[in-house]
Amino acid sequence: MESLLTPSAAHAGCPKNMEYGPCGGVGFDGSCEVGDFRCVFLDDPLVTWHGVVPPEPDVVPRSSGAAEMMVLMKSRPIVVADFPARAMDAESLAECAALLAGPVDATLAGDHGTARVQFSPSYRASLIRAAGLQVWTGINCRDRNRVAIEGELVGLAHVGVAGVHCVTGDHTLLGSRPDAAAVFDLDSPQVAALARAAGHLVSVGESPTTPPVELRAARLLEKTRAGADVCFVNHCGGVDAVGRFVRESHDLGVTARFIPCVPMVTDHASARLLESFPSLVLPESYLDRILSAADPREEGIRAAVELSLELLEIDGVAGVNLSGGAGHGREAEFAIVLAETAQRLAL
């Protein structure tokens, strides 16, 4: 297959070799997530998309999974949920998938909260699909070069995934395998372009409260020029913050649909896991409300349902992503919580 991308012109000094930076891991004080220095993108103008233009649908038709999800998203808001199964555990994967199938429209299966070594994206997606659950698969740039990513994208189209979520990804130095070399041959907009060319429904993430805050909507616009259809809005503080970001994006001409993350917390273990997410900002008093309740599980579900319904009132929001993870050994229990939350939403 001929390459669709020009060789990456990485910004000097970026540990992730990003061309279209900055990543979502910039500290609130402007520091790089990897080293003790200022993010190298913060004092420069935004890098605009100068790669291939996304193909027209009559040139590259959408994959079957993408086409089905696009029809569903036109008919009603969708509920996506993070995938809580243990990494590389087919039994846990099948159990969690079976629990989520039905109540949620797709599971977002990307980086694992605590494990860097995982099933490959297309293999994991095929296992989840075989268990009866639709999947929105995450692809990061840390673990694979462009050739390996292209192979995964073809595999994912065969599997029939609903969408492909394209992220640059955390650096290996931050996870459970700091001994592994970090690849970062591409960054998220470049993977979005490849995913769109492979016929996928393409999503990207954006963190509205992460520096440079004033450029995050413009950065999303560039990702849509690369091929993104959907933006998962990372935890940024609640309804007002999401609403501001969506309006700002619309004002710039972004036509992508938005799926904001809804924090899922039902106990101290799930709160700790959520707090490990980079650039996390929760709605005011969200954790206190849940953890101080007589029944934190019930309060966590109620808080998530209330927040979801408010987010869905925002023009341009096409669904919600129930986001979080479980303490070790409580994956199935957490999947039940996610399913119950989705059932109560009953969109």
Ligand code: SF4
């Ligand atoms: S914060 Fe991200 S984009 Fe900025 S220099 Fe570090 S790795 Fe690169």
